[in-house]
Amino acid sequence: MIPRRLTTPSSQPSPNVKPFVSALLLFALSPLHGSPPSEASSGLAPEITDLNAKDVSYAREKEIPYLPHPFITPSPRDLKDGITPGRLGPDGGNKELILQFANQISKKSSDPKIGNTDSFLISYQGKLIFESYFRRGRQNYPHYQMSITKSYTAFALGRAIQLGHLTMEDLNTPVIQFLKQTDPTTMVKGADQITLEQAMTMRSGIRLSQEKIKLLRSTPARLKGQGQIQAYLQHSKPIPPAPRAFKYQASDPAITIQVLDAVVPGSAKAFIQTEFLAKMGITNYHWQDDISGLPKSAAGSSFRSRDMIKFGQLVLNNGKWNGQQFIPADFVELATSPLAQAYGENHYGFFWWVTHPEVNGKKYICKAGRGAGGQFIFMFPELDLVAVITAHNQGMGKMLEDAPLKMIRAFTQ
Structure with missing residues (x-):
């Protein structure tokens, strides 16, 4: 067959x-x-x-x-x-x-x-x-990829740069400038200074306890769309000035996929499928949704x-x-x-x-x-x-x- x-x-x-x-x-x-x-x-x-x-x-x-x-x-x-x-x-x-x-x-x-x-x-x-x-x-x-999904997310953002939806200079722009549906006035001190470059190198400075994360996830409706990043930046400990320490965590790839979703035509999911993967001849794959409704960028793909x-x-x-x-x-x-x-x-x-x-x-x-x-x-x-x-x-x-x-x-x- x-x-x-x-x-x-x-x-x-x-x-x-x-x-x-x-x-x-x-x-x-x-x-x-x-x-x-x-x-x-x-x-x-x-x-x-x-x-x-x-x-x-x-x-x-x-x-x-x-x-x-x-x-x-x-x-x-x-x-x-x-x-x-x-x-x-x-x-x-x-x-x-x-x-x-x-x-x-x-x-x-x-x-x-x-x-x-x-x-x-x-x-x-x-x-x-x-x-x-x-x-x-x-x-x-397609085999489950776990954290290589983060790597693919970075390259999807790179593809968006190639197509003119972002510039290389935007890597050093505070991410909240792209996330128009968030409210900076309720965010912790320093949240408005986090850049894409810092997020993609796991140096956003976001720090939330597991107890706080569990509490936030108990009300998933508030985490839909950019509400996910709003929660990270509102409930984190204050963000220190750069340079910040490296910490391997899910918040940073989540920021990246949210920015991608905000700048490309349509959605991040459609962009990844049609403008990124399909152009490489990749159609046989799977990518889970995150609690936000966007593709799960920390560990959700299979290739x-x-x-x-x-x-x-x-x-x-x-x-x-x-x-x-x-x-x-x-x-x-x-x-x-x-x-x-x-x-x-x-x-x-x-x-x-x-x-x-x-x-x-x-x-x-x-x-x-x-x-x-x-x-x-x-x-x-x-x-x-x-x-x-x-x-x-x-x-x-x-x-x-x-x-x-x-x-x-x-x-x-």
Whole structure:
């Protein structure tokens, strides 16, 4: 059966769960075009059959049965999805090292923090040269992204700049100047000084206790639209002058999506769908609504692993897509630069992470989107290399440290 393409994101869960579960169980028991993890497969990658928009959600993803055995190929197929295929080895990369890593990923583990990887893909010099799926991983099923959603939100704002709805100078403009439905007179001291640049680097200075947040969420009607940001800025502790300390929190991406919604024609949801994702050939995705009614910017999206590769390529191509400037190069550079000290050796740009892993005495730049459970887009500009990993681990697992080192070794030896 040919899977139906998912063309419209849906934030509404389907009440009809049993047919979906039955279809998944039938799929799990049917023969798969895969191979044992020690071998490379040239067959068709596993997919969910008869896929519909209502079947994609974080809850539904948990119902997907594990693959009987992994699917691994060093020669990905051309799916006419905007991704150029290549071959691991002939087009670059140490095939033996990558297959060893894939074997390691495929092994069972009793540790909930590791051993639950769902996909692993590699793009080198603009070509997808390795593709693999494990456990719940499916080529056509959008995987929950967790906090990489923040990174996508930043790039949606960058797309708005490219189209003239904002300027690069607006990044240093107080956000309340865009949020006309808020009331600055009731906000705490310093709230009128928070800029987009500060919000996207997690340095807004907003501080609310969990008790206060719980209380605010008990009256959701007041948090609709820009009421969400009004609540943040009215009930926060006073905002200190810049520079402010880094704090990883949901308020800052919420500010960003609210500004996007305020400046683009129509809504942020429609803009993301038609002017951002569709232009990159991304139609099979899901993005939850936040309590505000806007797309949930902190951790609410699901994307195919192959489409995650596209975001990595967008970074390496300095914001160009299909040869055209899609996001301003200056914005992409800022977004993926170490603008804020997060913790340890981890730095932060506009909702993107930057580290410098060291191999054989040399440090390499690693730009990344990260999501809890083990969701990663690793980008290595010096190597023209992108690696994507999805999983359902607890926390970040070991991939955050292990994968960059293994990728660097496989493409420098």
